[in-house]
Amino acid sequence: MAVNKFSISIIIPTLNEEEWIRKCIETVRTNAADKSIEIIVVDCGSNDQTLDQIPYWINCIELPKNKGFKSKSLNAGAEQAKGDVLIFLDADTILPMDFDDLIMTKLQDKNCVGGAFEFEFDRKTMALNMVVFLNRIRYRLRKRYYGDQAVFARKTDFWKVGGYPTIRIMETAHLCKNLQKVGHLSLIKKPIITSSRRFHENGIFTTFLNDSIIWFKDLIGLDVQKYADAYWQKNEI
Numbered sequence: 001m002a003v004n005k006f007s008i009s010i011i012i013p014t015l016n017e018e019e020w021i022r023k024c025i026e027t028v029r030t031n032a033a034d035k036s037i038e039i040i041v042v043d044c045g046s047n048d049q050t051l052d053q054i055p056y057w058i059n060c061i062e063l064p065k066n067k068g069f070k071s072k073s074l075n076a077g078a079e080q081a082k083g084d085v086l087i088f089l090d091a092d093t094i095l096p097m098d099f100d101d102l103i104m105t106k107l108q109d110k111n112c113v114g115g116a117f118e119f120e121f122d123r124k125t126m127a128l129n130m131v132v133f134l135n136r137i138r139y140r141l142r143k144r145y146y147g148d149q150a151v152f153a154r155k156t157d158f159w160k161v162g163g164y165p166t167i168r169i170m171e172t173a174h175l176c177k178n179l180q181k182v183g184h185l186s187l188i189k190k191p192i193i194t195s196s197r198r199f200h201e202n203g204i205f206t207t208f209l210n211d212s213i214i215w216f217k218d219l220i221g222l223d224v225q226k227y228a229d230a231y232w233q234k235n236e237i
Helices: 021-031 070-080 098-104 126-142 155-160 169-178 197-202 205-219 225-232
Strands: 008-014 039-042 059-062 085-088 112-121 151-154 185-194
Touching: 008 021, 008 070, 021 039, 039 070, 059 070, 059 112, 070 085, 070 155, 070 169, 085 098, 085 155, 098 112, 098 185, 112 126, 112 155, 112 169, 126 205, 151 155, 151 169, 155 169, 197 205, 197 225
Parallel strands: 008 039, 008 085, 039 059, 112 185
Antiparallel strands: 085 151, 112 151
């Protein structure tokens, strides 16, 4: 059976990512089966050398007013994207080889509106492995994925549900919740590799506990947006 091909756009939000952004972009080009894939960077006011690390051929949107409001930045990138499929990629995350073909395969199912990748950390320790294991249980059961899992969606379905909800935290989980109203989400088992830096900088168990509290309160319908300022102070995009 012939595989239907879709054009893909990757949206990468940045804020002070000088150590990561070039590698992120380079591995997108290296690991993509289609080397003409569109990459859009949305920078939210970096004051380091992030912008200098972005190749001239990349569409870079500068929106410093969106600092601490990741959902707005992701929507801004999606508005300029030309692709049929959108991938939302954190700057400190590396996609697997032939990631675009893996997505194409999932989207042969017309009822599939998007999905995400399994994730692993760039470091292996007992504590980090535990975090990976527990997170996998959570997102596999409910299919509400995290921002560092390179969530992807058909562009038509992404806008059908209004894009990312304009909330400051848990925006990806709520996007996934909304997408499941119009179709199903698939998990690609070949993992992306994401940085464990925020766990090391803020403490592995402290970070996991804080994330879990926010996740659980959001799950039972409590307002978690009051935690946004404290969250972004420690976890800039």
